[in-house]
Amino acid sequence: MSLAGYEVEVQQVGDGGLRTEEMTLNMGPQHPSTHGVLRFVVKADGEVMREAIPDVGYLHRSIEKISEKVGYHGFMPYTDRVDYVAAMFCNQGWAMVCEKLAGLAVPKRAEYCRVIAAELNRISSHLVSVGTMVLDIGAITPFFHAFREREKINDLLEELCGARLTYNYMRIGGVAWDLPPGFVERTLAFLDRFEPMLDEFDDLVSVNKIYVERCANVGVVSPEAAINYNLVGPNLRGSGIRYDVRRDEPYSVYPELEFNVPVATGELGTVGDSYARYWVRMREMEESARIVRQCFKQMPDGPVIAKVPRKFKPPAGDAYIRLESARGDMGWYAVSDGTEYPYRCKVRTGSFSAMSIIDKISRGLMLADLVTLIASLDVVAPEVDR
Amino acid sequence: MDEAAICERLRARFGERVIEANLTAKDPWVLVDPQAIVEVARYLCDETDLGFDALSNETGVDYKDAGYIEVVYHLYSYPHRHRLVLKVRTPRDNAEVPTVEAVWKAANWLEREIYDLLGVTFTGHSDLRRLLMPEDWVGYPLRKDFVEPAEYHGISTRRESLLR
Numbered sequence: 001m002s003l004a005g006y007e008v009e010v011q012q013v014g015d016g017g018l019r020t021e022e023m024t025l026n027m028g029p030q031h032p033s034t035h036g037v038l039r040f041v042v043k044a045d046g047e048v049m050r051e052a053i054p055d056v057g058y059l060h061r062s063i064e065k066i067s068e069k070v071g072y073h074g075f076m077p078y079t080d081r082v083d084y085v086a087a088m089f090c091n092q093g094w095a096m097v098c099e100k101l102a103g104l105a106v107p108k109r110a111e112y113c114r115v116i117a118a119e120l121n122r123i124s125s126h127l128v129s130v131g132t133m134v135l136d137i138g139a140i141t142p143f144f145h146a147f148r149e150r151e152k153i154n155d156l157l158e159e160l161c162g163a164r165l166t167y168n169y170m171r172i173g174g175v176a177w178d179l180p181p182g183f184v185e186r187t188l189a190f191l192d193r194f195e196p197m198l199d200e201f202d203d204l205v206s207v208n209k210i211y212v213e214r215c216a217n218v219g220v221v222s223p224e225a226a227i228n229y230n231l232v233g234p235n236l237r238g239s240g241i242r243y244d245v246r247r248d249e250p251y252s253v254y255p256e257l258e259f260n261v262p263v264a265t266g267e268l269g270t271v272g273d274s275y276a277r278y279w280v281r282m283r284e285m286e287e288s289a290r291i292v293r294q295c296f297k298q299m300p301d302g303p304v305i306a307k308v309p310r311k312f313k314p315p316a317g318d319a320y321i322r323l324e325s326a327r328g329d330m331g332w333y334a335v336s337d338g339t340e341y342p343y344r345c346k347v348r349t350g351s352f353s354a355m356s357i358i359d360k361i362s363r364g365l366m367l368a369d370l371v372t373l374i375a376s377l378d379v380v381a382p383e384v385d386r
Numbered sequence: 387m388d389e390a391a392i393c394e395r396l397r398a399r400f401g402e403r404v405i406e407a408n409l410t411a412k413d414p415w416v417l418v419d420p421q422a423i424v425e426v427a428r429y430l431c432d433e434t435d436l437g438f439d440a441l442s443n444e445t446g447v448d449y450k451d452a453g454y455i456e457v458v459y460h461l462y463s464y465p466h467r468h469r470l471v472l473k474v475r476t477p478r479d480n481a482e483v484p485t486v487e488a489v490w491k492a493a494n495w496l497e498r499e500i501y502d503l504l505g506v507t508f509t510g511h512s513d514l515r516r517l518l519m520p521e522d523w524v525g526y527p528l529r530k531d532f533v534e535p536a537e538y539h540g541i542s543t544r545r546e547s548l549l550r
Binding site: 056057060062064065100101225227228229230241243248249317318319320322329331333335343344346348352353355356357360385386 | 411412413441442443447448458460464467490491494495496503518519520527528
């Protein structure tokens with residue numbers, strides 16, 4: 001197969017009469033730093049990139065089309081596969097859009113269960129992000145520190161729902177199971193260990209001169225470009241815009257919880273560079289830990305799922321919801337025609353917009369910095385392709 | 387500003403070209419003439435008190451029985467924290483909508499996806515290629531009358547059930 005427009009560049013003659021050539025390089029689809037299957041066509045002049053054109057679609061599993069065939073309840077396990085690094089948010093998004101279509105209220109305790117699961121998942125997703133980012137740049141040890149902690153969260157979430165990655169935990173109208181016995185104590189014990197580990201990670205990586213020099217001032221995204229390209233979540237806050245769907249368009253029980261929205265200040269480097277995005281993620285993990293602690297203190301007793309008919313038929317109409325996933329503002333759009341099957345479902349994900357900006361900001365970067373850029377934008381390929 | 391006020395502004399500015407509005411829907415929406423979409427988008431983005439600086443989502447829905455494809459724009463304003471749903475309708479057999487890429491860059495990929503999966507041609511788009519499907523794919527998978535081909539480059543798309 002060929003890609004129209006990507007033919008090898010013509011040869012040029014430089015000033016000194018030396019023949020120079022613009023190289024067209026192929027990066028991926030199998031490449032350790034692309035975090036999934038994803039290809040870049042890079043046009044490079046020596047070490048400097050002229051452009052890097054993303055070629056996506058290798059992980060397209062037609063999840064939106066599947067929704068039209070399996071019904072509202074049956075689609076829940078498929079949503080896990082939209083973003084398998086942070087599947088809780090996809091569960092929650094689908095549940096929320098269905099609840100909005102049907103005008104369904106969710107029990108308080110279920111909302112708390114959702115927030116606990118989601119925030120734990122946010123920590124584990126950010127650990128993958130920062131861990132692989134340092135790995136991509138060349139430091140191996142911090143990756144193991146991050147993944148050691150993530151493994152503990154996987155254990156906790158496995159206790160909660162029986163799965164380590166594709167959780168299928170939430171249901172339309174609530175969650176599948178209440179917290180298992182001893183879950184609160186074990187999670188608190190984990191958080192007691194995890195919070196000091198974040199400081200350790202900061203000492204090891206965040207102020208490491210080599211790391212900072214590799215990331216600072218690389219791939220700067222201005223706030224205007226971030227909004228115009230619809231960058232969301234940590235990428236948007238990395239560009240200096242204090243916006244978080246949890247705080248600014250509150251949903252679930254977030255209005256009852258206290259947390260800060262970290263935003264990049266550009267102390268090391270510039271606002272909007274790769275380091276800023278990394279730094280925002282580190283701070284967000286602290287906030288997530290705070291949220292989980294508060295949830296345990298505040299959550300009421302009661303049922304964890306509302307009465308929902310097995311044949312779920314929301315009235316005809318459409319609805320759009322947004323939630324703050326680990327990769328930022330995630331949009332779910334669903335259209336109902338009054339039958340048991342969704343008429344149309346669309347997911348707009350954070351990685352999708354992050355991927356579309358790479359073409360613009362990669363121009364003029366060094367080839368090795370492309371890896372930093374992809375990692376700092378926290379692009380998860382299945383979320384782009386769906 | 388709430389949706390009703392925004393809708394009033396649009397009606398005052400664009401008159402007949404605002405075809406329909408549903409302000410009681412779960413997400414209130416405004417249906418406009420596809421030929422006016424770029425002007426409407428530019429107006430919503432540039433007026434300071436409207437300030438719709440972000441295209442949160444853009445997608446298409448195939449209403450086969452009604453004979454049209456609906457392109458849905460979910461807009462959001464960061465300065466004012468308000469939102470609006472814009473819709474345009476285009477006939478299925480000649481689906482064509484002008485691109486809003488010049489207003490919101492985010493539309494570039496979102497429109498490529500709609501072109502890829504629903505076959506809506508966005509006139510004036512800078513790079514209208516398939517995004518997710520292979521470029522030699524025939525047909526538009528999210529159209530309601532799409533039939534999955536039996537094979538692709540000699541690879542069968544049929545699998546026998548493993549449960550027997």
